Amino acid sequence: MALDKNSNGYTFGFAIVMVIVVGAVLSIAAIQLKPFQDKNISQEKMQNILYSISVECSRDEAPDLFEKYVTEQVVINSKGEPIEGVKAFDVDVQKQYKELKAKAISPEAVEYPLFVCNKDGETIYVVPMVGTGLWGPVWGFISLKSDLNTIFGATFDHKTETPGLGAEIKENSFGNQFKDDVVYTDGKVTIKVIKGGGGADDPSGVDGITGGTITSVGVEEMIQRTFEVYKPYFETIK
Amino acid sequence: MAEVATVEKEPLFSKKNRQLLKDPLDDQNPITVQVLGICSALAITTQVKNAVVMTLSVMFVMMAGNVIISILRNRIPDRIRIIVQLVVVAALVILVDQVLKAFVYDVSKQLSVFVGLIITNCIIMGRLEAFALANKPWPSLLDGFGNAIGYGWVLVIVAVVRELFGSGKLFGIELLGNATAKTGLYSIGYMNNNMIILPPMALILVGIIIWIQRARNTQLIESH
Numbered sequence: 001m002a003l004d005k006n007s008n009g010y011t012f013g014f015a016i017v018m019v020i021v022v023g024a025v026l027s028i029a030a031i032q033l034k035p036f037q038d039k040n041i042s043q044e045k046m047q048n049i050l051y052s053i054s055v056e057c058s059r060d061e062a063p064d065l066f067e068k069y070v071t072e073q074v075v076i077n078s079k080g081e082p083i084e085g086v087k088a089f090d091v092d093v094q095k096q097y098k099e100l101k102a103k104a105i106s107p108e109a110v111e112y113p114l115f116v117c118n119k120d121g122e123t124i125y126v127v128p129m130v131g132t133g134l135w136g137p138v139w140g141f142i143s144l145k146s147d148l149n150t151i152f153g154a155t156f157d158h159k160t161e162t163p164g165l166g167a168e169i170k171e172n173s174f175g176n177q178f179k180d181d182v183v184y185t186d187g188k189v190t191i192k193v194i195k196g197g198g199g200a201d202d203p204s205g206v207d208g209i210t211g212g213t214i215t216s217v218g219v220e221e222m223i224q225r226t227f228e229v230y231k232p233y234f235e236t237i238k
Numbered sequence: 239m240a241e242v243a244t245v246e247k248e249p250l251f252s253k254k255n256r257q258l259l260k261d262p263l264d265d266q267n268p269i270t271v272q273v274l275g276i277c278s279a280l281a282i283t284t285q286v287k288n289a290v291v292m293t294l295s296v297m298f299v300m301m302a303g304n305v306i307i308s309i310l311r312n313r314i315p316d317r318i319r320i321i322v323q324l325v326v327v328a329a330l331v332i333l334v335d336q337v338l339k340a341f342v343y344d345v346s347k348q349l350s351v352f353v354g355l356i357i358t359n360c361i362i363m364g365r366l367e368a369f370a371l372a373n374k375p376w377p378s379l380l381d382g383f384g385n386a387i388g389y390g391w392v393l394v395i396v397a398v399v400r401e402l403f404g405s406g407k408l409f410g411i412e413l414l415g416n417a418t419a420k421t422g423l424y425s426i427g428y429m430n431n432n433m434i435i436l437p438p439m440a441l442i443l444v445g446i447i448i449w450i451q452r453a454r455n456t457q458l459i460e461s462h
Binding site for chain 1: 315317325339340344
């Protein structure tokens, strides 16, 4: 072999060529596959929104059903005033939450989407939300009945909560507890996640997750903070 | 170069090459004999579908990695060979991860970090270092395939037991009836064993497989 494969020059050369080739291959793959991945993610988002209004469907059916049920999309700002020219579905609440926490955007710049759905003649409002669990982000969709106070349905998800503990927020058994609870009492956000639930005399209490206290607290904070923002807007459309 | 003069061309599936496929299934099984790749075997074997996708992913990475390293084996500088192996494996794994995200999104969500962790799966680096660096591409391909199957059969068996007894399903099909609606076996008081879903149970199952294997194949029992 003409080249000494253990010389410094050859080693550097080999490393450089390798990195360039690998980088190029991976970039091409990432760009080519991006449309498919984005489609999956947006379909999953539609699926979650539909799930919160009790429409269960596969990911492939989601776009059609989304079209069918969602009649209006609204985006409001942090003061509860509607913003023109932004599509609610395109607002990435998780990304904005992350940027907000990293202080990359001001609290006033955060956009709050709202999906108005029509299911069997009833108007249902779906509110997306995002917060912080124990290990990472938690998020969810809560839908309100036409009185803009009673919860129609709720679905939550998480990135890295502990399986069997905090991760249980993803289960229907947790989300279903929210059904028919009220968010606002006397103009204040009263919905809360507490041990044992609220009982019959407290329509705002939801049972937390045993062994998942920090996740439960995170979910509560997320819900209360989000509904606080939507309150002024809800007053105006009531 | 050592292997310049192979006068007679070796048949594709010579005895030696068949051995490459057969060894990892039993005598040199990566999981039960070499006890490598245990971490992923514990984590993703709650469902058969996940185990199968994981096996296929590992198979792709191992075969492609082995072939690439084998082709480059006379050009890789010795001092950075581990890094080169790592880069090749990492690139292949990222590729697999991206493809899964694009085409089998649900499975990719369930496998979550474990696809990425294929990079650190000791079986793969082990085969690259021990085999592909010293052998031609074709035997390396067979070696990769053999080891992936050796890894996969253990994974699938563990997953079948865990999914069947832990959730009463196989490939997501409810074989024993519906647990919440209490149909089928559940109507007469049968219950899923939730412990089987937990990672320690996978370790116990792998242990049982090792036990059975060594009982049948006494060569594997260490003398000391």
